[in-house]
Amino acid sequence: MTDARTTELAQRLGAVRDRLAAAVDAAGRAPGDVELLVVTKFFPAGDVSRLIGLGEREFGESREPEASRKIAEIADEVTASGAVFDMIGTVQTKKARTVARWARSVHSVDRDRLVDALARSASAALEAGERSDPLGVFVQVSLDGDPERGGVVEEALPVLAEQVAGSAGLRLRGLMAITPLSGEPQHWMAELARIRAGFLERYPEADGLSAGMSGDMEVAVEYGSTCVRVGTAIMGSRPILSQ
Numbered sequence: 001m002t003d004a005r006t007t008e009l010a011q012r013l014g015a016v017r018d019r020l021a022a023a024v025d026a027a028g029r030a031p032g033d034v035e036l037l038v039v040t041k042f043f044p045a046g047d048v049s050r051l052i053g054l055g056e057r058e059f060g061e062s063r064e065p066e067a068s069r070k071i072a073e074i075a076d077e078v079t080a081s082g083a084v085f086d087m088i089g090t091v092q093t094k095k096a097r098t099v100a101r102w103a104r105s106v107h108s109v110d111r112d113r114l115v116d117a118l119a120r121s122a123s124a125a126l127e128a129g130e131r132s133d134p135l136g137v138f139v140q141v142s143l144d145g146d147p148e149r150g151g152v153v154e155e156a157l158p159v160l161a162e163q164v165a166g167s168a169g170l171r172l173r174g175l176m177a178i179t180p181l182s183g184e185p186q187h188w189m190a191e192l193a194r195i196r197a198g199f200l201e202r203y204p205e206a207d208g209l210s211a212g213m214s215g216d217m218e219v220a221v222e223y224g225s226t227c228v229r230v231g232t233a234i235m236g237s238r239p240i241l242s243q
């Protein structure tokens, strides 16, 4: 598909890829160290299809059933290209079974009941042949303790991480955070890096760090992000009801 929208997405994607490459270079990190997760929430399956055509393979979605519907709409293309989708938004416990069918990883795990539901769902999905690998889990850390934005506070992280690490069907991938709106991104990213250093002593293999969005990806890369979740800078503005 090469229409005006494809051209627009190609330009924006190119600009974000350039920004990311410059940030990785400035941080003295290796190219390929940081995954670009293109956040396609609120945008139609046709856009995902265009992005697959432009070579993108890693996508982030934040809502059920929007994600399931979208992926089903372009199922053949998804299978043929090997595109993968991560769940980056809040998961309702009752939606765990559906999410376990399509998600490579869930980035927003922050409570024990959700871990249980995802473990049961991922095990069932593995058994049913609906997925071939364990469900990746990033434990979301709250940097400012604001319950609105989700995440566990630092003190509660060890217990939740241990639960994930001990759950069949799940694989602990690392930590995720959303930068609080108040204060300097640098301050919060440094906090996150400090928390992560302690976490890595206990779980050296769970070295993923999902941090950084359209507005703060450079800072996140500087502080060790391995996955930036970028929506607006590639897709354009979301409808007004989005968050």
Ligand SMILES: *Cc1c(COP(=O)(O)O)cnc(C)c1O
Binding pocket: 039, 041, 062, 088, 089, 178, 213, 214, 215, 229, 230, 231, 232, 233, 243
């Ligand atoms: C929507 C969303 C993003 C993308 O944010 P942009 O500012 O549009 O790049 C990243 N992470 C999460 C958890 C989101 O919900």
